Amino acid sequence: MPFLAPNDGFVNVFNLFEIAGPEGQQRVVDEMKKIVDTADFPGWVSSTVHEGLDTPGTLNCVQWRSVEDLRARYAGEKFKKKTVPLFDQIATSARLLQTEVAFSQVHPSRGDVVEISPDRDDYTVFIVLGVNPEQQKELLEAVAQPEPWLFDVPGYRSHTYLRGLDGAVICNYAQWDSKELYDAFHTMPEEQRPADVRAARVRARALATSRFANTFRAVHTRSAG
Template sequence: MPFVRPDDDYLTVFNVFETDTRSGQERVVDEMRAIVDNADYPGWLSSTVHAGLDEPGTLNCIQWKSLADLEARYAGERFTRNTAPLFDGITSSKRLLKTELEHTQHHPDLGEAIEMSPERDDYTVFVLLNVDPENQRELLDALAEPDEWIKTVPGYRSHTYYRGIDGTSVVNYAQWDSKESYDAFHALPEEQRPADVRNGRLRARSLITSRWANTYTAVHSRSADGS
């Protein structure tokens, strides 16, 4: 199964698709599953397909060895003639986010690394923060810092920040044990958070141009090594 480790130096692509209905979501998941099960692209490392929870849609987290490998896949005839038109036709919107790992942290109970797997029961929170390129580094400095306090929050499992390579976004991929625990954390009054956390959040809010989020559960995964 795919893992996320602090020393990862490959490209992570988040394919985020929205659908109008749950049946549409199921169609996208089925199509993604078929693609993942037959993936044999040079440089492809893993894919983990997620199904939307709060809102219909899907998230596919794909790990590649390099940007050049991904671009070769996107330029291929099978992708341009079949894959891209297919998903254009069955989704209401799509985001193809090319990112690099910036910071990752997890609860000690998870072991040595973060795992993305349908065999787990993670309540996955995906947050896309849009930012002007000149402010991306400052936004990451405000958010992508070690946070010992969050390890004490009930239900917390992990969170990872990714830097959009085009400079216009920051992604937070987080795992919690349930919707209830995440909602309690999300609604926690600011005065109950540590001062450094409050300051980072305040600084971040002044930098982002927009925020988009949804929650997911992993439903299918495959790695190039067969796991």
């Protein structure tokens, strides 16, 4: 199964699609599954398809051994002439976020590494923060810090911060028990959070130039070998 781990050396590409409605979402998921099930590209490690929960959309986490392998895939004629036009047609917006894992924290009851799999029942929250490249490091330092207090928050499973290779984004891939428990955490009064966490959140809001968020469930995965 795929894992998100710091220092694994993988390039993690999040293919993030926004879609007009449930029927369009299912079509994108089906098309992604076809690509995943036939994937045989040099340097390809794994792909995990997620379907949107709160808002129609899809998320495909594709792991590559190197940027060079990824670029070779993007340069392929089939990708440029068939794959890209297909998803441009059925999605209202598409982002291919090239990232690497910078920080990860897992609840002690969930092991020591983040696993992403349809065999799990994770309620997955995916957040993308836009940032000026010269401030990416500062934003990452503000948010990507150990937060052991979360181990006592009901429903918390894990969260992983990934830095965009272009310097323009930071992504947060977080796993929770359920929507209800995540919503309770998300709307938690600020005074109930530790002081250092409150300060980091204030700094992050000042540095981030945009914010996107949606929730997902992993529905299909396949790995090389």
